[in-house]
Amino acid sequence: MSDTGHKEVHGFQTEVKQLLQLMIHSLYSNKEIFLRELVSNSADAADKLRFKALSNGDLYDGDANLRVRVKADKDANTITISDNGIGMTRDDVIAHLGTIAKSGTADFFSRLSGDQASDSQLIGQFGVGFYSAFIVADKVVVRTRAAGTEVSDGVEWTSAGEGDFSVENIEKSTRGTDIILFLKEEEKEFLDDYRLKSIVTKYSDHISIPVEMMSEEVAEVPASEGPDGEEIPAVAAIPAEWEGVNKAEALWTREKSDVSDDEYKEFYKHVSHDYGDPLLWAHNKVEGTTEYTSLLYVPEKAPFDMYNRERQHGLKLYVQRVFIMDDAEQFMPTYLRFVKGLLDSNDLPLNVSREILQDNKVTQAMRKGCTKRVITMLDKLGKKDAEKYQTFWDEFGQVLKEGPAEDMANKEAIAKLLRFASTENDNAVQNVSLNDYIERMKEGQDKIYYVVADSFEAAKNSPHLEVFRKKGIEVLLLSDRIDEWLMSHLTDFNEKQLASVTRGDLDLGDMDDAETKEAQEKIEKEFDSVVSRLKESLGDKVKDVRITHRLTDSPACIVTDDQDMSSQMMKLMQSVGQEVPESKPIFEINAEHDLVQHVSNEQDEAKFGQWAEVLFEQAMLAERGSLKDPASFVARLNTLMLSLTK
Incomplete structure (x- = not known):
């Protein structure tokens, strides 16, 4: 039993304060998006209750008809979006409505450019749709009660979109959430029912939960006398009632030919919480040993945290059109973590868990099918539209490069995409x-x-x-x-x-003719003694010294032996704190280069040794970008340059 009336004031997380200022100053050029976001959140709440009720039917508490309702009140200057979904506890309210529950929010603000169109898309990547309410409202009240709790466990959250918000315990007779928007004076256009219905139809037609609005009330018409004296009977008043305004049919269950591109794009925004359009998508029904429907999207822009391999990713999972879980990563490999969308299976049990999914044969078959579907989709794009594919590659290429190491079965197919x-x-x-x-x-x-x-x-x-x-x-x-x-x-x-x-x-x-190979062998014999001197001078710093056939303009280079770790791999391991096994490079010299010719003629062994060190360190610098002892290299180089002036 909660303490009804207990009220507390909390400060917003710093990032939320910044975000609210952006919202309040109309960052979005398309203000009607607020309704799409709030209806989408309400539909998600209904989906989550349906899933939890699979194992606990008492959560319905006699009301299993899940729905979202939108109502405008012109007298109060408010719009209310209500659902009878999962609801929230007091702790949920404080956590979810006072904090952006994502990592990297500081990075988000550093990316803002001041361009409203691009910035609004960026915000969409952070899943902060609730705060879009402040685009049109100067005050927002949320009244909510979690399913399975008492009437007295209701919670009211209130904020004017400034530095803080209040949370108060209330009595709420129904479960679910009511979001009440107190509109700004300049946003009264949204009080018009026709305007609201058109927005719901435009953005939320695909949502499988009914979105309802009040029908227009028809007043009673009394009996009257017609022009010829006949009696016209009275017409009874028809009271306003809730009626559905969206199709309330899961989009992915419809035939592809019946779904327009605009509908696919809007559904993408619903499942991904992205504000931009997808780059491409694939909608498929698979029948046979395993039966499922997949609707897979490739975004146009990469999410801000794409390079975090630990980030939540995956597809929305439905079983027989019942929502089961978000971010089901078992159906999509990590190198395709940018793919959004959903799966609807006919073969998985309704009470499936992440643990059951892990080693399930049906899961493996669906993962294999979805992976090949995405690879095929990208391959077709690359062949059909090089410019559009370049857009994809610039955003997601580095992630796709993880594929050959992770997915041996599709290595050749992935390689075609690189x-x-x-x-x-x-x-x-x-x-x-x-x-x-x-x-x-x-x-x-x-x-x-x-x-x-x-x-x-x-x-x-x-x-x-x-x-x-x-x-x-x-x-x-x-x-x-x-x-x-x-x-x-x-x-x-x-x-x-x-x-x-x-x-x-x-x-x-x-590609080397006999004459070239003969000339190379001749040079190797002529410089055999010089190579021996260099080996002796450089000692254990090198694995070997040899005449190069790679160079035409440079005096020397270093080469990695086939069995040794490359310079780039060494740097990669060192950057993540890994120990690097010691390996010595092969030193190759260009016998035809003037500097190498000069060194080969040096009779002073001490000076020859200095030249050998300089040539070797120059090659190391060119290959690895740094030296262990750059000061000694500079000193040797200065000494040799001064000796040339005498």
């Missing part, structure tokens, strides 16, 4: 597919070449590319943080090996 920058273009745009690359391969080329670096500029200017540019061989330029990890799992594609230009001994196979 896009890269390459030496074919002079910009950082990632728009080259592996199929594109293969189509442009040189005669005799049997490998797909790539380089991984810290930035596009570093990849583009890598000395390892020199021989490839000379021969006109395309190289993929990889500079995303995940790329080294990706390529450690994506070792081949379409029967072509993917080869790093910075690893192992370079062998261009049939």
Whole structure:
């Protein structure tokens, strides 16, 4: 039994204060969105009660007809949105209506640009639709009672959208929630029933819960005498009553041909709480061993916390059109965590739990089907509309790159979706597919070449590319943080090996003619003594020293042995606090470079040693971006430069 009348005043969370100021100053250019958000929240509350009532029918308390009601009161200047759903306790009210229950809200505010259209879409990603009430209202009152509690356990929340809100215990005869909006003077257009009905029809037609409004009251018409003296009987008054204004039919149960694009887009906003339109979607009914309906959406914009692999993700799960749970991650792999939508299964039990879903054969079949559906949808987009696919890739490409390591069964199909920058273009745009690359391969080329670096500029200017540019061989330029990890799992594609230009001994196979190979062997013999001197001078700093065939303009480079960890993988492990196994690089010198020729002729072994160190450290700097002892490198370089002036 609660203490009815007990009232407390609470301050809003800092982020909520900022958000309310944005709302109050009409951030949204489309103000009618407030009704869509509040009706959507009420429908979710009804869905949640229906699910809980599966195991506890007493929660219905004799009222199992779930609905949402919208009523305008012109005299009081209010709009009330009511539901008989799950309701809230006092603790729920304080937690949910005083706090944005999401991580990264500070990041959200740092992203605001001042552009109303883009900022309103950003807000949608944070699931804060309730606060949209303050777009049209200067005061909001919420009266609620949780299902299964006493009449005296009602709670009233009140706020004028400023620094605080009050919470008071009240008596509430019915379960569920009433949201009362006290409209601003300039927002009275929303008191018109026709206007409200048109908004509900536009945005909430697809909601499976009935949305009801009061019909127009018809006054009594007394009996009268017609123009010819005949008696016209009286017409009894028809009182106003609640009537449904939406179809109240689950959109995904309808035939695809009966659903318009606009309806699909509005339903996406309902299930995703995104304010923008989806990029594309797929609606499918699967029959056979496993029967289910899927409606899957790819957003146009990435959510703010997409790179947090621990964030909640997944699909809404329905069983025989009964809502079961949000964020059912069992049906979508982590690398597709940006996909929104729902599944409606005919084969799962109504009392299914997350634990049961984990190892359920039906779940595995549905996950496999949904994964392939998304991959196929993206593959078709890439072939049909390169510009639209580029929009997708720019937003979600780095997440999709997690796929080859996570999903071996679909590795080849995922690889077709990947896009890269390459030496074919002079910009950082990632728009080259592996199929594109293969189509442009040189005669005799049997490998797909790539380089991984810290930035596009570093990849583009890598000395390892020199021989490839000379021969006109395309190289993929990889500079995303995940790329080294990706390529450690994506070792081949379409029967072509993917080869790093910075690893192992370079062998261009049939692309090197006999004359070139003969010249290379000759240089190696001529510089055999120089290589020996360099090995002795550098000692255990290197695994090996050899003549390079990669360079045309640079004096030297370092190469990673095939069995060792690459420089980029070392950096990746170090950045997350992992120990890195010690490995020594291979040092390659360009025997035709003037500086190497100068060093080879140096007879003073001490000075030769200094030159060897400088050449090696220059190569390390170019490859890894840093040195363990940069001060010593600078001192050696200065000494050698001064000696050249004497």
